[in-house]
Each structure stands twice: as structure tokens, then as C-alpha cells.
Amino acid sequence: MPGEKKSLVVAIVGLGLIGGSLALSLKKVFKKRIQIIGIDKDKKTLTKARKTKIFTYLGKNDKNNKVEKSDIVFVCVTIDQIPKILASLSKLKLRKGSIVTDTGSTKHTIFEEAKKILPKGVNFVGGHPIAGTEKSGFENANPSLFYGRIFVISGIVGSKKSSKTIEKIWKKLGCNVVTVSPKEHDRIFSYLSHLPHVLSFGLDKLTTYHLSRKTIRSYGGTSYKDYSRISASSKSLWSEIFLSNQNNLLNNIKSFKTYLTQLEDALTKESKPKIISAIKSKAARA
Amino acid sequence: MPGEKKSLVVAIVGLGLIGGSLALSLKKVFKKRIQIIGIDKDKKTLTKARKTKIFTYLGKNDKNNKVEKSDIVFVCVTIDQIPKILASLSKLKLRKGSIVTDTGSTKHTIFEEAKKILPKGVNFVGGHPIAGTEKSGFENANPSLFYGRIFVISGIVGSKKSSKTIEKIWKKLGCNVVTVSPKEHDRIFSYLSHLPHVLSFGLDKLTTYHLSRKTIRSYGGTSYKDYSRISASSKSLWSEIFLSNQNNLLNNIKSFKTYLTQLEDALTKESKPKIISAIKSKAARA
16 A cells, blocks of 8 residues: 555545544554645634644645645545535646545445546545444544444546555454445445435424424434434535435435325225235335 | 232233233332233243243133232233223223223224223223334343333323322333323324334335345445334234324325425425425424
8 A cells, every 4th residue: 555664644635524533543543654634624623623633734725735745635525525626636736646535425426526537647436434423523523433334435446456555444444345336336325324314304304393392302212213313414414415316316205205105095095904015125024 | 009008919911022021020010019910812922921920810811800800900912902902801890990001002092992981980091101122022021121211191081090000100110101192192103103113114115125135234324224123113013003093194194295295306406405494304403
């Protein structure tokens, strides 16, 4: 891996929950064998990051050419900002053989953008750590956030060696690394992550509209708590994720409405067999 | 409470997860001060119950007039069976001042039935412990199932004293006891429990149809796990609960479809503000 003998130089663009946790995790694992450059447009975030003393350099942009000299650039901004950051990076004189990688929740659009925009000789490895909580911001960063989690590699432009390097790093952070195509990634996560968030936001919307907070607190059992936890996630962040996976999600919402209509019919007909048939999954557990 | 000085005699009709756990909890708390009569139509359940040695009598029905002589009859069968059991109980010579109570997930229909059918002098106290797991059956019964949980009293026919007695007992089992009208109970739980189950069953149905079990296992993060846990609950049991709260649930499903349509429109228009507006709850956390 680049810099395995000498010190590895990485830049992290975007020091929110994911970028901040990545910085803390990398420093915890690689110690003196790593130099971390931190870039964030928010002054308060930079102040918080500075207090950790783990960064070699911190700034709003790359005016000191620190990113340019990095072995790996981790793009950890929100999904809508990733194409803009890739565009900015493509204007820098990035080192030949260096790797640009990201942590975005959808992969197809980013992969297409990276193919189009990054200069020759710069490798791209799309990435998605299945970690994160309903919290956000550097203040919630946690050096163990990725431990025991899945890291998905999805969309490689350039050398196989570069994806091996990214794989090695995330494995050292405690991840189980899997590889899948960007299209398949986005299809899978439309079911396993984006649709659950759609349902959770909807449940929270309905209950807070029809029941008082006090009633929810007094009567909410474990099933409700499990469901509503993720609805505390940032609405702005999730709007961007939904938009970045528009077609898959529209498809899922349509299917979900069909399911609800089926259940409505069964309930109206007061037919227990029809209800069971509407709610049962493919591997039926009656 | 009846039998506070002498031994309290209770009958539990239905020895599934709830009835079984109630028997174990009562014995754990009241020890020698209680006699428990267990009734269940299933022979295998009776065999499992017998092994615990906590029951004074176990049988398929009340041919030995043990239920008739009880101070309290706990009806712990599935929601669809409760009216039938109330009808059977109304034909027995239950003691004057005795209490019939239940643990059903919806309360309005049961309350109306109890008012109509139980003989004068027999009190009815509708009850709903907000406990239970995705598991079922006496084999999963647990003497701590109700500890730290909410117990809702909903629908009283007869003396206030009888509801105080039931309150006292569930408090001794570690419950926080609250009281609400049957109509309001069913409205509240249509949002906090029945709709979450509808959503969870639907998510599980869609994912198992479109993704392999292996993919779900490999990529499912915490949000998916939280959501799909309750979809392992008994489809038969939940069909009955849905039917017993038909109107409220139909109303909620309609509202949920409206929400999904709103979100579909916003996504199709690729409007971030419209998406945020669609997914935000009343006490907006943007």
C-alpha cells in the first residue's frame, strides 16, 4: 500500500460523523504511521477537530497543497456534495497512483461522476461503511464506529491494487469488506436502508400528528421504539440520499403502496386468510 | 384484595407466552399466598406447564369447577378467542365479587362484549400488558416479562375496587399501571403498535421477494434489523389483532398511503424542500 514503509498521508474532506470517526479510527490503528489532513468548510468543526490533536493539517480548503500530496483522499461529505468535491479534486495536481475514495450512501451516480471527471492516473474506489447512527457532526465522532461493521466497495476506476489498499485499511478498522457493483449496491440499499427510513419518517409523522408526545412516551412499547429511532436522523441528509437513489426508491414506494392496498382490501373484507396472505413474506413464517 | 389474608385463588385461561409468563410471575411474587389454576385446550402446553409445578390444577376445561371458585380469572387467549371465553365464563357460577380480566391487545370490542355477557355481581377489568416478544408459546414464558413494562387498564364493568385489585397485582409484577378508555386505547395502539407491525411485515415481504436471504444477512444494517425484528411475530395472531382494530387501522393505512404519495410526488419533482416537508414530523427535527 502507498506509504506502507514510510508514513501514510491521507486527506479527509468533510469532518462530520463519518469523516470525524474515520480520522479517529485511523489514528487509533495506524498511530505514528499516518498523517491526517482534515478539510471542512465549517469553522466550528475545524475548532473541534483541532482539539483532538490528531491532524497534521486542518483547513477550509487546500490552499497549502496538502491534499494534493496525499496518498489517499477520503471524501466524507454529504451525498449531494460528493460530485462537487470530485470536481474540485480533479482540478488539483493529485499524485499519480493516488486514490480518491468516498463514504456515500449511494454509489451509482458517484461512480459515473468519478469515471468522467477524475484525471488519468488517479484511482477511484467507491466505498460505503454500513455504520452511522441517528446522530451527526464531529462532536459525535467515535473511533469504534466502524468496528464490526460492513464496508462495501462499489465502483472502481483504475487499478485493482488501489481497491486492495482501501480494503486493507477498512479491514484494519475492524470492518468486514464486501464488493458489489454500484447498480446492485443501490438496489440492495433501497430495500435495506432507504425504504426503512421512508417508513420510519412516515410513522413518526403520523404519530406526532395524531398523538401527543406525552402519550407516545407513556405507551410506546419496544416495537414502536425500534421503529422510531431512525426517524431522528437528519431530514436534510436523508432527502439527499433519497434523491440520489430516486428510481429505486420510487419503485419501492410503489410496491409498498400495492402491499398496503392489498392489506386494506383484506381488512375491509374481514378475511383472516387474505390478511395472512397479504402480510406473509416469501419464506413464510405463519 | 380478595384473599389477601387467606390464599388468593386465580385461574389463567390460555397458557401461551402471556398466560404462561403471568403464571410464572405471580408464583414468583406471591409464592405460597397464591393458588394458580391453569386452563389450556392444548395437551402439549399442559404437559409443559405441569413440569413447572406451580399450578394447583391444570386442565382443558373447568369440569372440576376450579375456575368457578377463583377470585380472579385472567383471560390470556388470543384476541379472537376472548369473546368465546367470556361467553363460556358467563355460563359458570362465578363467585359474587370475583373479577374477570384479560390481556388482549385491543380493548373496545372486548369491553362491549363483557358488558353484555357477564352476569351481575361479576366484575370485569380490561387489561393490556405492553410486553411480549416476537416469540410465542408457554416454552418462551418468562417470569420477568412484565417487569418494568406498562400495564394498561381499559374498560371497567362493576366496582372500582376490582380495578384497584388488578392494578395492585400488576404493580407487584413490576408494571407501571395506567388507565385509559377502550376507544382511546385502540386509537393509541393503532399508531404505536398495529401500524408499526403493518410496516414491518410489508418491509419483510418486499425485501424477501426482491433480495436473497444471503444478501439481507450480508448487508442489513442496524436500521433494517430494528425494523424486521417484529416481522418475525406470528402472522396468525397479528391478523386477529388487525381485525379487532379494523377501523382505526384502515384509517391509518389510508393516511400512510397519502404520505407515500406525497413523498413520491416530491421525489419525482426532485425537490429537496418538498421531500423534507413530506418526511418531517410535527415537532420538526430537520
